Amino acid sequence: MINFLNLEYFLVASEELNFTKAAKRLFISQQSLSSHISKLELDLNVTLFNRTSPLTLTPEGKSLAKNTIKILNLKKQSLKELSDIKDFKRGDLYIGISPTRGLSFLPEILPDYSEKFPNIHLHLFEGNSKELDLALLNGDVDLIVAMLPFHVENVETIPLCNEEVLMIVPDSILVKYFPNNYDKVKAQLEKDVDLALLKDCPFLMFNTRHMVRLIADEMFSKKQIKPNIILETDSIETALALSVKGMGITFYPKTLMSNKNLVFDKDSFASTNIYHMRYNKTHRTLAIGYQKNRYISQAVKEFIKLAKEKYENLIQ
Incomplete structure (x- = not known):
């Protein structure tokens, strides 16, 4: 019968390919680890490691390492199920x-x-x-x-629930960048957001790993626009807070606008325009x-x- 502990120790050794490092990671002695590996090899009647320098896995060892991940995961799932059935x-x-x-x-x-x-x-x-x-x-x-x-x-x-990415545009930005046709531009944006119209305006963006940023980049790309990004941040709350203060345009998920934990109150949006976009990926x-x-x-x-x-x- 295969001992699960031997399998767990073998998996760590197969990852480290160094018995000293593996033993240290497992908080056991190298001699104890070697004993567990030898016992596993004896039970299976195979050689799992080429005892060379550096240490390497045999074909049997490679096969067992791949399957051990599945075996230990199945063990974990089985124990979880048994515990759940027994007592919630x-x-x-x-x-x-x-x-x-x-x-x-x-x-x-x-x-x-x-x-x-x-x-x-x-x-x-x-x-x-x-x-x-x-x-x-x-x-x-x-x-x-x-x-x-x-x-x-x-x-x-x-x-x-349905989600929608909104565009947040401070009124002060529209006043500054469209001093002669502010009313016309504002009315046009309310009817249909045209990013080309805002290409020279400052944008506050999230880092490139964020889904909202990926959507925004795709919209800019389709319009062949290189946005004027004046700040990038890991926090979309920071981008929203700065946008509300008039620093630039940003994007924000609609369901989060009702977030009770925002660090500013809803009166802060009095001088801010919130626009819906007709881009299908902004609706998810x-x-x-x-x-x-x-x-x-x-x-x-x-x-x-x-x-x-x-x-x-x-x-x-």
């Missing part, structure tokens, strides 16, 4: 979400969830869309909350995603149920 009083929930979306979404969901299930230990993974997709693929999270589409195979999606869907081929715990099911109920109320 304790457990873990791993949620993947962007920092910006988390600021708006999580305060609406987690306080009620924690009150209802106080012994479920919550874990947050924060990242951009690519990082969230990868975390879901690798099993680092149980679910992700993000904009569709998810770029991961075998993902079940639970739509929550916020959803929860989880992998179909993984066990879905009761903790995940209850989170999805609560999120659907909350968002039905929030968008009415």
